[in-house]
Amino acid sequence: MNAQPTLPHDAWSAWHPRELARRLTGIAQPWCVVGGWALDLWHGVETRPHDDLEFTVLRGDFAAFRDALSGLRFHAVGDGHVEPLAPDEAPLAEIAQVWCEDVAAGRWRVDMMLEEGTPETWIYKRDPSIRRPREEVVRVSAEGIPYLAPEAILLFKAKYRRDKDEADFEKALPKLDAAQRRWLKAGIEAAHPDHAWLRRLNRR
Incomplete structure (x- = not known):
């Protein structure tokens, strides 16, 4: 990893889920919106302001999403530290969160979560015994945006x-x-x- 990022940790201007979905159009690997935005996609309306936007991908698919989100710089997040990843560097096994920086704007745009499931199975990261078929636990909004149930x-x-x-x-x-x-x-x-x-x- 490189030196500490220059962006403050609170420098968020998160995308709307529609913008994330637009940028990920055509990607074949599974992903879905999580966090508070996932609930609002389920409700069908934005029920409260959102400071960030979180989505989850399979750990093994990180490189594909890094390529899809070209123009962003990626930072490994863990134990209160935010450190930039080199262009071809994968997050360490203990890292489950990657913040995505819009370099031109100097803002954080989206928070990528790395999960350990499979294309067929979603696994709850805090207790791997809790799992469900991915097709059952991932829903799709009226606008075609996937989100966690x-x-x-x-x-x-x-x-x-x-x-x-x-x-x-x-x-x-x-x-x-x-x-x-x-x-x-x-x-x-x-x-x-x-x-x-x-x-x-x-x-x-």
């Missing part, structure tokens, strides 16, 4: 319980069907057995 997004958000995570859960809960609630409840029971969201899920 809301119950999987909420399982990730359950760890942090930030204000925005609580708000996202409150908005999503009434729309989750019985199967989605059961899956989310089982995942939270495994990962966070004393979580307050379990009481809410048990009431429905």
Whole structure:
């Protein structure tokens, strides 16, 4: 890796998911929007402002996405450090997050997550025993943008319980069907057995 980046960590002007999808048109490898934007693609409306844009790809496909997102500079993120990758350098095995810098604008545009699943199987990175067929857990918005299903997004958000995570859960809960609630409840029971969201899920 090279020297520390010059961009401040908060220098975000994230793309809308439509811009990411436009730039990835024609790429054959699986990808999908995650985080708060995934929930809003499911809702069909932007329910709150988003500071960033996150999407996930298979670790082995990193080079293909780096090529597709030409014009950006890529930075490995881990343990609070953000370090630029050399043009042909792959992230180390312990790196699961890559920030993408728009060099001309001097802004961060998108956050690429590296996952360990397969083209057929999605694997929850915090507990590899939790997995689902990719075709079942990745949805597609009305505009054709792939996104991770809301119950999987909420399982990730359950760890942090930030204000925005609580708000996202409150908005999503009434729309989750019985199967989605059961899956989310089982995942939270495994990962966070004393979580307050379990009481809410048990009431429905």
